[in-house]
Amino acid sequence: MATDYQAGYGLDAGAPGGRHRLPAALRAPVEGRTWRELGYVLLSLPISVLLFSYAVTLVSLGAGLLVTFLGVPVLAAALAGCRGLGALERARARGLLDLEVGEPEPLRMKRQGLMAWIGAVLKSGASWRALLYAVLHMPWAIFAFTVAAVVWSMGWTLLTYPLWFWVFPLYAGQGGIQLYGDDQHTVHLDNPFEITVTALVGLLITMAVPWIVRALTTVDRVMVYGLLGPSRLATRVVELESDRGIVVDTAAADLRRIERDLHDGAQARLVNLAMDLGLAKEKLREDPQTAARMVDEAHGEVKTALQELRDLARGIHPAVLTDRGLDAALSSVASRCKVPVQVEVDLSERPAPAIEGIAYFTVSELLQNISKHSGATAASVEVWRAGNRLMLQVVDNGVGGADPARGSGLAGLAERLDAVDGVLVTDSPVGGPTRVTAELPWRSERVR
Structure with missing residues (x-):
């Protein structure tokens, strides 16, 4: 568990308390993530040129041949190639950006054969999104490559200036890098103070490079996820x-x-x-x-x-729920719990019967868990409406340690709520208290 937490949040297991000894700003320039993202940006330029050239050439050829029978299959082949290249781009993003993007929807073919395949490729939205990615990615890749290459090379060049400035007086016949020069005078970075300031400026730029590259790759993430992944x-x-x-x-x-x-x-x-x-x-x-x-x-x-x-x-389905609603039904189920339960329901109107039933059975099962496993001496149930959502919260002062990942009844409850676009969140540290919050879509009782 600790290993997963550290891996998920970038913590150093070797450091005391699972924290890095260096702050993020100092370690970012040499972290593996920074170099992977920089490699992604630098590789994007040649790859995007190939993608753009392929897409524009074949699509233009196919469009030009539409007056003949060859245009449609050429255009379909171009789109199919874009889909294949999109798969390579997803793999590159997965390897260098740690971006997990699902496969787009497969081709839907009602029958077998070449013509059915051509029709499926041309009607697939994923094919056209892959083409759009190939066209739009090149201008962005040029901009990102230019910015990343310039700031990265400038930062490390200035940072290491104290190590190589001797090249200028020894071989170039001048004191250092020339900042300004005209017919009357010139300005060179040649004294210890100027050399130190140059290195400090380089350090600041080098420290900023990871965040600049990260901002650039954020756009790439959006493009890969939005154009090469499955549609909404x-x-x-x-x-x-x-x-x-x-x-x-x-x-x-x-x-x-x-x-x-x-x-x-x-x-x-x-x-x-x-x-x-x-x-x-x-x-x-x-x-x-x-x-x-x-x-x-x-x-x-x-x-x-x-x-x-x-x-x-x-x-x-309890009759009291149908006749009198959640307040009376939850009070009834709470009275049968082995632990004293305080129930508070704040609803001005009733939700749809289906949502009301799911809410009732969710609280009922949670109270059964409290009776059997929690070791609690008191519990509370709160129900209220927040916008277009029905909120439930069950709290007990028991021993805690409830974990849906262990395949308990909480996992089954979470699946039931997810089936109606609901959410179940469990907060149960060892030693307690346990707080389970459920969120269901609000649907009016009038909507049948």
């Missing part, structure tokens, strides 16, 4: 497909749970009850007292079965 629509489709799978799996799991509870609980109890009543019926004439006792026991079994059926119905 495609990403959203993938998310919806994943969420649909989660919803289907959750519904199936709930049905299996209900079936198991009915089979092992109320159904088994009712079968035993029927058998007991049959025996009591046979004993009624021979031994009325025994029959009466058996009927009395069967009466108790009926009450237990009814209670189990009520609990099962409450687990499916």
Whole structure:
């Protein structure tokens, strides 16, 4: 865990407390990240020239040949090549910028064949975005290369000036670098003070280079992510497909749970009850007292079965939630918790029934976790509306240490909320307290 934290935040595991001994401004010029980003910027110029030349040449050729049957396949081949070159650019960004960009949406072909492939390439938005990247990246690469090369070379040249200024008086016949000169006089950096100031200016420029290069690569990151990655629509489709799978799996799991509870609980109890009543019926004439006792026991079994059926119905969807809303439903579930729970619901109107149900079951499961695992002596539930979001927060003073990454019930809750564009955030340091915040989209009860 500590290693992941240090790697994610750039901390030095060897330093006390996981911190670098040098501040970021001093170590940035020699860090690996700076050199990788500088290498990316310097490589961008020749690569962008090749991309631009390829794209413009083949697309122009294809456009010019559109009057013949050759134009369409040439244009499709040009776009396909841009897609392939885009894959190389994503790999370069991944290796030098640590930028993870997903693959764009694949070609959608309803049938096989050359013509189907050509049509799919021409209709693919990813193909045209790759072409746009090839065209737009070259002017930016020229600018970024020029700025990075100039400031980097100037910074290190001036910083190391005390080491090589002797070249001027020895071989050039002058005291040092000439700053100014005309017919009357010249200014050279040749005395110890000027040499020291030159080195200090070089140090400042060298320290600024990493941040300049980082700003330049930020534009590259945006271009690679926006033009060579999946479109927002495609990403959203993938998310919806994943969420649909989660919803289907959750519904199936709930049905299996209900079936198991009915089979092992109320159904088994009712079968035993029927058998007991049959025996009591046979004993009624021979031994009325025994029959009466058996009927009395069967009466108790009926009450237990009814209670189990009520609990099962409450687990499916409590009537109090439908009739009186979240405030009464959460107060009811809190009263059954083994830990004293304070409930505060501040809602001027009710959300949609689906959102209301998810909110109820989220709080219900969190309170069950508190009862079973937290060791808490007190808990609180708060529900409120923030803009177009329904907010839930459950807090307990237990032992803490809850971690959704360990595959606990919190992970399942997070998946359920994610299926409706919700978010679950857990803050549970060892020793407590534990604070779980859930955020759901607000949908009005009138929207059905």
